[in-house]
Amino acid sequence: MISEAVYRTQYGSVYCGDSLDLIDELENNSVSLVITSPPFALLRKKEYGNEEQSEYVEWLGKFATQIKPKLKEDGSFVVDLGGAYQRGKPIRSLYNFKVLIYFCEELGYHLAEEFYWFNPSKLPSPIEWVNKRKIRTKDSVNTVWWFSKTENPKSDVTKVLAPYSKRMEKLLEAPDKFYSAKERPSGHQISMSFGKDNGGAIPANLLQISNSESNGKYLSMCKKMKIKPHPARFPIRLPEFFIDFLTDENDLVVDIFGGSCTTGEACEKKGRKWRCFELNREYVANSIFRFLPNDYSDKDASILYNKIIRGENIGEIVSKQLNIF
Template identity: 20%
Template sequence: MTKRTFNSGAITLVNADSLEYLKKIPDNSIDLVATDPPYFQVKQNSWDNQWDNSAEFLAWLDEMLCEFWRILKPNGSIYLFCGHALSADTEILMRSRFNVLNNIVWTKPSGPWNKARKSDLRKYFGSTERIIFAEHYGSEGYAKGNTGYAAKCAAARKEVFKPLIDYFRDAKNKLDIKAKDINQATGTKMCSHWFSDSQWALPSADNYAKLQALFKAKGEELQVNHAELADQYGELQKEYQELTASYDELKAQYQSLRRPFSVSKEVPFTDHWHFKSVQYYPGKHPCEKPAPLMEHIISSSSREGDVVLDAFGGSQSTGKACLKLGRKYIGIELEEETFDRSIAAFEELVKT
């Protein structure tokens, strides 16, 4: 049952049970799920101790994953936080519905382990959280739809790059140039990638210059008048800058169809992350995630204007990052007191 909602521009906050509300969200409508569900008996709060045992907790979590699978777009991503104790069990559940890409380890520089009596330990102290990063399966029989997401991507790629594929293939066919001539002239074995729609790739500037020289030489060998000659090998006379401009434009179209993912050397690009925990302040949520961590997830796996969902909003760190980065956001939170604080925080953010 939905108790209350808060809407401000691209931000929607919902005071409701997450599982119940997820069932109201349309299929294939969410670009990114970034969420931090209960870990089970890690916190003292009642919401983390509402199941009698881990089996009951995992059964509930699987229901959540079923809904995430349904509402996530075919090219969407999911980041699911989990505790170290049940991370293996959680990943097994995830793999039954999603293609797990990484089990990210978030190492914190400080925590309660610094005060632990080492002599009392009977196992290694858990000092990390895990973030399971996944996408939809792309193979036949698992992907959304009848043909499979990977097949759809391949078909889309072929269609998007068709103008350039035809440009190269038509020029080759007009002069009846053989694959061995192309490979010999360029010192590569890339003919099938440049002149067919199978795994098509744009030649480098250096190889394109070699291809132009080959096509010109072949054209001059033909016993035809100048007008016919120009028509036959003139197709490969485009400047490389013009070619790359067309390629970049078409590539942007293709990338918009694929699952977004973008990292660089300036941000964490391995599966081992180091982000400081949020320090205590009055009213702090016990599971609040640091802003830089959530901004990293959102900027890496979504595009501006995409819809991001957090089914366990808490302090709404995910929503605040979405507001900063220009994403649409849906945040679900069950506890009314926490929900009220979130509304107040967003009202202040919108003012500024």
């Protein structure tokens, strides 16, 4: 039996259920990118569910094993994992690095590149070691593993160029005033082409993205309806970076731990086909706020939310000017 989407948009669809079952329904060699942030192996249990550190690698490995044949040959699997401490000790867990090794050495993935997401707005934690005893610094960097099915996944860094620094802008205006073409002591050969304007700078694998959204459409609607939003959302700029970098328009992107469906919103903006899988029906219900056209009133949004909570499927979301339900 093929699962029915809880709701659909112009480009994508959201499904409520166990990802292991929903992944099976994807066609083999059909997915260009899986990008997801699974529940981390934290010591404190979260309301959305998270696995013990000792069981985490094999648990996540089940999803990675199942999704691999669904990826296109040039497809990618990007996983955001937050760090953690060992229970009762001021020393770090290695679970996120064990995931990396397990995926590559046991499941046959390739590590295309490691990324680090620096969230400058993250609160100091853990309280015991950082706030109370003051023996550790604030943990504000997540590891983001870019896995690939083959050694040459599709990617194009020119689609994610960063703005030039002020100094580089000045150099581009008059390269001769800033440097001369020659071999540097490091052995690097710097030619005059270094002063060519390529439209932006090649980005680093350290992604500085603040996770401090406070007034977006999703949070605004949750607040109006007195609904608790998903507590562990990643900022939309994170999936946007990898969607731009690793896919083209109309490619299929999947988030197997969809949460409030930030990935889906990013894909909708970028013109990518997408699917989000989420086990918790309440999170599925409030994720619809991301996609409602502007002509939906708060009352209309509430009607749809409650229909989903009751177990109904909505169908395609379109402007009410075109579809009165």
